[in-house]
Amino acid sequence: MKTYLPSPPLQPFIQLYRIIESRDEKVNRVLPDTTPAIAFRFKGQLRYIEGEQPAITLPASVISGLRNTVRLINYQPDTAAIIVQFKVAGAAAFFKTPLHELFGHSVSLDHFVNRQQLTDLEEQLSVAASDAQRVLLLDNFLLAQLRFPKQDELVLHALHQIHAANGDVNMKALATAHFISQDAFEKRFRKVMGTTPKQMASIIRMRAVLQQPPADRNLTRLALDAGYFDQAHFNRSFKQFTGLTPTAFFQAPSFW
Numbered sequence: 001m002k003t004y005l006p007s008p009p010l011q012p013f014i015q016l017y018r019i020i021e022s023r024d025e026k027v028n029r030v031l032p033d034t035t036p037a038i039a040f041r042f043k044g045q046l047r048y049i050e051g052e053q054p055a056i057t058l059p060a061s062v063i064s065g066l067r068n069t070v071r072l073i074n075y076q077p078d079t080a081a082i083i084v085q086f087k088v089a090g091a092a093a094f095f096k097t098p099l100h101e102l103f104g105h106s107v108s109l110d111h112f113v114n115r116q117q118l119t120d121l122e123e124q125l126s127v128a129a130s131d132a133q134r135v136l137l138l139d140n141f142l143l144a145q146l147r148f149p150k151q152d153e154l155v156l157h158a159l160h161q162i163h164a165a166n167g168d169v170n171m172k173a174l175a176t177a178h179f180i181s182q183d184a185f186e187k188r189f190r191k192v193m194g195t196t197p198k199q200m201a202s203i204i205r206m207r208a209v210l211q212q213p214p215a216d217r218n219l220t221r222l223a224l225d226a227g228y229f230d231q232a233h234f235n236r237s238f239k240q241f242t243g244l245t246p247t248a249f250f251q252a253p254s255f256w
Helices: 115-127 131-145 153-164 171-177 182-193 197-210 219-225 231-242 246-251
Strands: 002-004 014-022 026-030 037-043 046-049 061-064 071-075 079-086 106-108
Touching (some): 061 115, 079 131, 153 171, 153 182, 171 182, 171 197, 182 197, 219 231, 219 246, 231 246
Antiparallel strands (some): 014 079, 037 061, 037 079, 061 106
C-alpha cells in the first residue's frame, strides 16, 4: 500500500490517494469512517462481501457513502486500485447530489460523472506506466469535477465540536449553539457530510473507542466512558461497526 498527496488545488478537499495492490487474494476489513471514498480499480477484480449473500463484483469506478457497519472488500489475485480519501466535507465540493443519499451504499461513479469521461480515465489508469502517472491523471480528472470550492463553515465548526466531545453531544444543544433550528441544522449537515449529525456522532464515538491504547482497553470502562448505557449495548454496536466482538478485534494483529 502506497499513499500520495493530491495537487495543491485539491488539498483543501482531498486528504490523500491510497494505492492498494494485492498479488494474492485477500479481504480488507474497512471500518466506517467520517468521509465518503472513491475507488478506481485499474487491474484485476474487486468484490463486496456482505453476510451470507454471494459476493458482488464492484464496478471499475465506485463511490461509497458513509455507513455505520463494517465493509468487507475482496481483492482477487493480481488486483490494484487507487482510493480517493476525502477530507471532512471535501466530497461535497465535487457533487451536486446530496451526499446523504449515498449513506450505506456503494454505487458506480457514472451516476455522478459523465460516462465517457469516466471510461477515458479508467482506460488511462489501466495502461499508465507508473503510480505517479496515475496520480497525475486522477488530479486532472478531479480538478475538472470541482464544482463548489466554498465549504460550509457552520457545519465544519459543528463537526469539530462533535469530534472534541468524541461523539457525546446533544444535537438540539449543538444546533442552538449555532443559532439555527435543529431541523435546518440536520438538513444542512446531511447535505454536506453525507449523514445526520447523530449518525456522525455514533461513528466518531466508536472510532474514539478503537483508538484507545492497549492499557486502557477495559471493556466495561470503555463502554461507560463512551456513553453506552450497558455492556450489551456496547457489544452490539461494536460488532456492527467492526464485524468482530471487542475481544476478538483488539486481539487481532492488525485491522483496517
